[in-house]
Amino acid sequence: TQLLKQSPQFLSIQEGENLTVYCNSSSVFSSLQWYRQEPGEGPVLLVTVVTGGEVKKLKRLTFQFGDARKDSSLHITAAQTGDTGLYLCAGVYNFNKFYFGSGTKLNVKP
Amino acid sequence: ETGVTQTPRHLVMGMTNKKSLKCEQHLGHNAMYWYKQSAKKPLELMFVYSLEERVENNSVPSRFSPECPNSSHLFLHLHTLQPEDSALYLCASSQTASGDSYEQYFGPGTRLTVT
Numbered sequence: 001t002q003l004l005k006q007s008p009q010f011l012s013i014q015e016g017e018n019l020t021v022y023c024n025s026s027s028v029f030s031s032l033q034w035y036r037q038e039p040g041e042g043p044v045l046l047v048t049v050v051t052g053g054e055v056k057k058l059k060r061l062t063f064q065f066g067d068a069r070k071d072s073s074l075h076i077t078a079a080q081t082g083d084t085g086l087y088l089c090a091g092v093y094n095f096n097k098f099y100f101g102s103g104t105k106l107n108v109k110p
Numbered sequence: 111e112t113g114v115t116q117t118p119r120h121l122v123m124g125m126t127n128k129k130s131l132k133c134e135q136h137l138g139h140n141a142m143y144w145y146k147q148s149a150k151k152p153l154e155l156m157f158v159y160s161l162e163e164r165v166e167n168n169s170v171p172s173r174f175s176p177e178c179p180n181s182s183h184l185f186l187h188l189h190t191l192q193p194e195d196s197a198l199y200l201c202a203s204s205q206t207a208s209g210d211s212y213e214q215y216f217g218p219g220t221r222l223t224v225t
Contacts, residue, residue, distance in 0.1 A: 031211035042114070042200050042216030043153075050211050088153070096208035102152040 003027060004089055004101035012107040016078055021104045023089030024071045030092045032065055032072045037086040037103075079108045112136055114217035116201050122223045123191065131186040131220045133201030141207035142184040143214065144176060148197040159184060160207040191224045198222075 007022045023032065031050040035043035047056050049065035049072060056063045060083075062075040076083055089101040114135045123129050135142060144156040158166035159178040173195075175187040184201055198221050202214040 033213060040221065042219050045213055045215065048211055048213055092211060100153040
């Protein structure tokens with residue numbers, strides 16, 4: 001059973017388009033993180049959100065933590081080919097359990 | 111060296127071989143992790159060490175044997191592996207292994223192929 005479900009699994013878009021990736025759970029998480037992983041490399045931390053309703057921006061990326069701390073979204077504005085990669089959400093559950101979602105594979109075409 | 115380093119980056123081994131993967135973190139963290147990532151499955155947590163003590167072992171076969179001699183180094187000893195063990199093995203570290211928010215920092219991984 002996957003505690004964190006990500007959707008969509010795959011996304012292929014043209015450069016310049018906007019997109020949103022979702023991370024959902026039926027459980028409450030005390031914090032949630034987003035990572036990006038490029039082929040053959042380890043995941044790189046993008047952001048951590050800890051407060052319900054929190055919104056964080058990182059250049060063209062906007063991250064939101066749901067009010068009930070059960071879900072999160074990542075929105076990319078005007079996608080670039082350099083945004084291509086696997087996007088992973090991960091959350092801290094029950095104080096010492098760390099779970100990763102299954103990931104969204106994004107391909108941005110020139 | 112900065113961050114989390116892993117060696118080797120690539121490893122090909124036969125099913126009867128014995129090899130070890132090495133991970134080193136230069137972040138002053140107290141917790142270290144081994145993950146397995148294969149093409150068809152999401153990241154699978156294998157082992158967690160906190161202050162050199164193993165705190166989690168997720169039903170990993172005994173052919174994988176971790177070792178944490180100090181808080182900066184983590185090893186994964188491999189013996190009599192199966193072809194289905196071929197995967198990217200990732201090491202990560204974090205300041206702690208508990209709390210409301212602890213962020214993990216990953217190494218580049220070791221791409222393991224078992225022939």
